[in-house]
Amino acid sequence: MASNLEEKIGSVKFFQAESVQALASNFGALSNEVPDRYIMPKVEADAVAENGSFELPVIDLAKLRDPQFSQAEIAKLGCACGEWGFFQLINHGVDKDLLERMKANITEFFNLPLEQKKAVAIESNSAEGFGQQDTIDEYSLELNKLTDKLLEAMSKDLGIESDALFNLFKGKPQLMRMNDYPPCPQPEKVLGASTHTDGAGLTLLLHIASNGKYQSIEHRVVVNTMKERISIATFQLADRLSTVGPLPEVVRGGKENYMSLPYLEYLKGFLSNKLKGRNYMERLMIKYKENNKEKMASTLEENFGSTVKFLHAESVQALASNFGASSNEVPDRYIMPEVESDSVAEKGSFELPIIDLAKLRDPQFSQAEIAKLGCACGEWGFFQLINHGVDEELLERVKADITAFFNLPMDQKKPVASESNSAEGFGRQIVASDEQKLEWVDVLSLNTQPVNQRNFQFWPTNPLTFRDTIDEYSLELKKVTGELLEAMSKDLGIASEVLFNLFKRQPQVMRMNYYPPCPQPDKVMGASAHTDGAGLTLLLHVNDVQGLQIRKDNLWFSVENLPEAFVVNIGDILEIASNGRYRSIEHRAVVNAMKERISIATFQIPYRLCTVGPLPEVVRGGKENYKSLPYIEYIKGYFSNKMKGRSYMESLKIY
Numbered sequence: 001m002a003s004n005l006e007e008k009i010g011s012v013k014f015f016q017a018e019s020v021q022a023l024a025s026n027f028g029a030l031s032n033e034v035p036d037r038y039i040m041p042k043v044e045a046d047a048v049a050e051n052g053s054f055e056l057p058v059i060d061l062a063k064l065r066d067p068q069f070s071q072a073e074i075a076k077l078g079c080a081c082g083e084w085g086f087f088q089l090i091n092h093g094v095d096k097d098l099l100e101r102m103k104a105n106i107t108e109f110f111n112l113p114l115e116q117k118k119a120v121a122i123e124s125n126s127a128e129g130f131g132q133q134d135t136i137d138e139y140s141l142e143l144n145k146l147t148d149k150l151l152e153a154m155s156k157d158l159g160i161e162s163d164a165l166f167n168l169f170k171g172k173p174q175l176m177r178m179n180d181y182p183p184c185p186q187p188e189k190v191l192g193a194s195t196h197t198d199g200a201g202l203t204l205l206l207h208i209a210s211n212g213k214y215q216s217i218e219h220r221v222v223v224n225t226m227k228e229r230i231s232i233a234t235f236q237l238a239d240r241l242s243t244v245g246p247l248p249e250v251v252r253g254g255k256e257n258y259m260s261l262p263y264l265e266y267l268k269g270f271l272s273n274k275l276k277g278r279n280y281m282e283r284l285m286i287k288y289k290e291n292n293k294e295k296m297a298s299t300l301e302e303n304f305g306s307t308v309k310f311l312h313a314e315s316v317q318a319l320a321s322n323f324g325a326s327s328n329e330v331p332d333r334y335i336m337p338e339v340e341s342d343s344v345a346e347k348g349s350f351e352l353p354i355i356d357l358a359k360l361r362d363p364q365f366s367q368a369e370i371a372k373l374g375c376a377c378g379e380w381g382f383f384q385l386i387n388h389g390v391d392e393e394l395l396e397r398v399k400a401d402i403t404a405f406f407n408l409p410m411d412q413k414k415p416v417a418s419e420s421n422s423a424e425g426f427g428r429q430i431v432a433s434d435e436q437k438l439e440w441v442d443v444l445s446l447n448t449q450p451v452n453q454r455n456f457q458f459w460p461t462n463p464l465t466f467r468d469t470i471d472e473y474s475l476e477l478k479k480v481t482g483e484l485l486e487a488m489s490k491d492l493g494i495a496s497e498v499l500f501n502l503f504k505r506q507p508q509v510m511r512m513n514y515y516p517p518c519p520q521p522d523k524v525m526g527a528s529a530h531t532d533g534a535g536l537t538l539l540l541h542v543n544d545v546q547g548l549q550i551r552k553d554n555l556w557f558s559v560e561n562l563p564e565a566f567v568v569n570i571g572d573i574l575e576i577a578s579n580g581r582y583r584s585i586e587h588r589a590v591v592n593a594m595k596e597r598i599s600i601a602t603f604q605i606p607y608r609l610c611t612v613g614p615l616p617e618v619v620r621g622g623k624e625n626y627k628s629l630p631y632i633e634y635i636k637g638y639f640s641n642k643m644k645g646r647s648y649m650e651s652l653k654i655y
C-alpha cells in the first residue's frame with residue numbers, strides 16, 4: 001500500500017519544520033522578534049467579534065441516543081451542521097479518566113526536551129509521527145465510536161440510510177493531530193493555524209457529500225502572548241478509494257452542487273491549496289446559471305456531459321423488412337468498410353474455455369476450477385459458463401418473451417421507445433458524432449439492478465409476462481455474477497468485499513439485441529468491434545444463430561453456441577481493477593444474410609460513484625498499469641470512443 005505521501009498525492013510536500021516551541025523558548029533576554037516566515041500580515045487586519053458575542057450550538061449525544069429526545073436533537077444537529085458547521089458535543093460518554101490521561105500524556109510529550117521528541121520526528125514526506133501508544137489507542141477507538149454515533153444521527157437528519165455515510169468512511173480511517181501552540185510575544189502577527197477548512201470527513205467531506213446541506217466552516221487558531229495552548233484534533237478521513245462527491249441518496253435526482261472526484265485527487269488539491277481558506281472548496285462547487293432548469297439524473301447529459309449522444313435510431317428491422325422486391329441496397333450510414341477486409345479464422349479452429357459453476361461451488365473441485373477460471377480470464381477474457389443452475393424453464397420463458405417483443409409490429413414497440421438522450425429503451429444507439437456509422441441492430445436497453453434504478457416506462461408490457469420474466473432473470477443473473485466475482489476474488493487473492501464494493505449493490509444493465517438479416521452481411525456490423533464498458537458480461541443466445549466473434553492475435557474467431565451455456569466475458573472495469581491480469585477482449589457481432597439473430601447481454605456495471613483503477617489489493621505496492629479515474633469520467637470516454645475498438649482502453653494504460 002502506498003503510505004508514502006509522494007506516491008499517494010504527488011505534488012505536495014510535507015516539510016519538517018523546526019520546533020516552534022524551541023524557537024519560542026529563546027525569546028526574552030535578547031529579542032522578541034518573530035522570524036519572518038511565521039509572520040502573517042492578515043492577522044491584524046481581520047475583524048474579530050467581541051468575546052461572548054456568540055455561542056456555538058450545543059449538541060447532547062445522550063439525547064441523540066435516547067428515543068424520547070432523539071428526534072428533536074437530530075433536528076438540532078442538522079441545524080448546527082447546516083448553519084454553523086460547528087457544535088459543542090456534550091454528554092459524549094467518553095470516559096473522563098481516559099480524557100485526563102490523554103491530556104496528561106500529550107502535555108508531557110510536548111514538554112519533553114526536543115532531543116526526545118526528535119525520536120518521533122516526521123520523516124520528510126511522511127504525514128505521521130508520534131508516541132504514547134496505549135492511551136492514544138484507547139482514545140482513538142472511543143472517538144471512532146463517537147464518530148459512528150454522529151454519522152448515524154446525521155444520516156437520519158439527511159434522510160438517508162446510514163450505510164451511505166459509513167461506506168464513504170469505510171474502515172474508519174482516522175488521523176489525529178496534536179497541536180502545541182507555544183506562546184508568542186507578537187500574537188497579532190502569527191497564527192497557530194491559518195484560516196482553513198478541514199479536509200477530513202466530519203467537515204469538508206460531509207459538506208460535499210451532503211451536497212452543501214452541511215457547512216464546512218473556515219476556522220483558524222490565534223496564539224497567546226503568555227500561555228501555551230495544546231489541542232488534539234481527531235479527523236475522520238474517508239476511505240482511500242472512495243469518491244468524494246454529493247451522495248446520490250442526498251441529491252435524489254436534483255442538481256449536484258459539487259463535483260465528484262476520487263478522494264486521492266481531492267486530497268492532493270486540498271493540500272496544495274492550504275493557506276487559501278475556502279478557496280479549494282469554492283473551486284469544487286458547480287455553479288448553475290439562474291433559472292437553468294436541471295435535467296433528470298437518468299439523462300445522458302447529466303451523467304456523461306454533452307460529448308456523447310444517445311440517438312433514437314429508426315428500427316433496422318423495419319428497414320430490413322423493406323428489402324427484396326425493389327432493392328437490396330443498404331443505406332450508407334450502416335456500411336462499415338472494414339468488415340470485408342478483416343481476416344476471420346477458420347471454423348472450429350478454436351474453442352473457448354469452459355467453466356463449470358457447479359465445480360466452482362463444490363469444495364472438492366473448486367480450487368482447480370478457480371485456477372481454470374483465472375486462466376480463462378487472463379488469456380481469453382472469455383469463457384462458456386455451464387452448470388450455472390439458472391432454471392432451464394426460466395431461460396425458455398426469457399427467450400420466448402424477448403422474441404415475442406421484437407416480433408411485435410413497430411407501433412406496439414413504440415411505447416417503450418428510447419427518448420432522445422435517454423440511455424434506456426427500445427431503439428437507442430450511442431453516437432459520438434453525426435457522421436458515425438450505425439450498427440445493424442435494434443436494441444432494447446434496460447437498467448435492471450438495483451431495483452430502484454428501474455425506469456418502468458421503458459419496460460414492455462407486451463408480452464404480458466415480460467416484466468416478471470425479466471425481473472426473475474435479472475435476479476438469477478445477479479446471483480450467478482456474484483458467485484463469479486467471488487471466485488475471481490479467490491483467484492486474485494483478494495477479499496471478496498473488495499470487488500463487491502466496486503460493484504456495490506451490483507448495478508446491472510441488460511441489452512437485448514435483435515440483429516435483422518441483411519442481404520449484404522459483409523458490409524454491415526451488428527455490433528462493431530468493442531470491449532464492454534462493464535465489469536463482467538453474461539451473454540445468452542436467444543436463438544441458435546451464430547454471430548459473435550472475438551479478436552485474438554489480430555484474428556477474428558467465431559464463438560460456437562453452446563446450448564445452455566452463458567458466454568461470459570471480462571469488461572474494461574475488471575481488466576483495470578485487476579491491473580491487467582484479466583483481459584477485456586475486443587468482440588463484435590456479425591449478421592446473417594437470411595436469419596435474424598437475438599441475444600441478451602447482461603452487464604455487471606460498477607457502482608456509479610466508484611473510482612475505476614487498479615485495486616491496491618491487487619497491485620500490492622507494485623506498479624499500476626492503468627490510470628485511475630472516476631467511473632463517470634471513464635464512461636464518458638468510453639462512449640465517445642465508440643467504434644474505435646480497444647483504443648480507449650489502450651489510452652488508459654500506463655507504460
Ligand code: OGA
Nearest residue numbers: 511513527548589599601
Ligand atoms: C454486446 C455484445 C454480442 C452479441 O451487447 O455488448 O457484445 O453476440 N453482444 O450479441
Ligand code: NI
Nearest residue numbers: 530531532587
Ligand atoms: Ni459486448
